[in-house]
Amino acid sequence: MYLKMVKVLYFGIAQEIAGNAEEEFAAEDTAGLRKMIAEKYPRMNSVSFRLALNGRLLTAECLLKEKDKIAVLPPFSGG
Helix, strand or coil: CCCCEEEEEEEEEEHHHHHEEEEEEEEEHHHHHHHHHHHHHHHHHHCCCCCCCCCCCCCCCECCCCCCEEEEECCCCCC
């Protein structure tokens, strides 16, 4: 298993829970990254969120590459 350093960007309520807009994690894939985020921020378990990888919404879990950018996108509301 080779962990890659990725940048995680938080938006909306996810940013409030994390207490910052971005941070770095070492992860192999998005499933492992989700687990790490949930362990570090237990309140994140109560938020339904999607991930975007380098600007593209993910429809399934995937492997990560060094320096990928992952956006944590909770539901947005507005008009």
